[in-house]
Amino acid sequence: MRQTIFIYLIFLLVGVPVLAIGNELPAPEGEVLLTVTGNIAHTNAGTQAHFDRELLKNLSPLTICTRTPWHRETSCFRGPLMRELLAAVGAQGDSIVVQALNRFEAEISVQELHDYDVILAMSRNGEPMPIRELGPLFVLYPFGEHPELHTEAVRFRSVWHVASIHVR
Ligand SMILES: Nc1nc2c(c(=O)[nH]1)N[C@H]1C(S)=C(S)[C@@H](COP(=O)(O)O)O[C@H]1N2
Ligand SMILES: [Mo]
Numbered sequence: 001m002r003q004t005i006f007i008y009l010i011f012l013l014v015g016v017p018v019l020a021i022g023n024e025l026p027a028p029e030g031e032v033l034l035t036v037t038g039n040i041a042h043t044n045a046g047t048q049a050h051f052d053r054e055l056l057k058n059l060s061p062l063t064i065c066t067r068t069p070w071h072r073e074t075s076c077f078r079g080p081l082m083r084e085l086l087a088a089v090g091a092q093g094d095s096i097v098v099q100a101l102n103r104f105e106a107e108i109s110v111q112e113l114h115d116y117d118v119i120l121a122m123s124r125n126g127e128p129m130p131i132r133e134l135g136p137l138f139v140l141y142p143f144g145e146h147p148e149l150h151t152e153a154v155r156f157r158s159v160w161h162v163a164s165i166h167v168r
């Protein structure tokens with residue numbers, strides 16, 4: 001009996017931190033561009049996941065060349081697939097709330113991010129996007145391939161100046 005308790009204590013002391021380390025994301029070294037909060041299993045800053053440009057670049061990037069309702073010409077946007085970003089943080093919710101630097105926010109269903117290749121665009125035509133050009137991060141739907149996305153509701157979910165994502 002005493003031995004069982006002893007083994008149990010050892011597990012508590014050693015096992016729990018090891019499990020926690022297994023769920024850690026690498027820590028950002030540069031400026032934090034994105035904070036992910038809420039129902040997530042993988043963190044690197046307390047209960048949150050913080051991403052700098054480097055960490056975001058390492059997440060399955062996709063390039064989408066499309067016109068958008070906000071640009072006259074076709075541009076090529078590049079950034080991680082939103083569903084890969086959610087996988088990286090071990091997101092467990094059914095929806096996310098994307099919040100912008102200007103406090104604008106929109107809710108997006110996780111299902112939609114599996115149905116469509118929505119990216120968190122980090123660059124446009126190879127250049128980082130300044131804040132005055134919808135940057136630094138911009139939720140981009142593949143408008144070109146999917147005419148059905150040209151609706152007011154989808155434009156409403158096209159959040160630019162993204163600063164944080166809360167998983168519900
Ligand atoms: N950061 C940020 N993103 C935003 C908004 C906003 O106010 N701030 N407005 C949203 C809404 S409601 C729409 S319809 C689209 C397009 O806005 P616009 O075409 O009127 O400029 O951007 C969306 N993304
Ligand atoms: Mo809107």
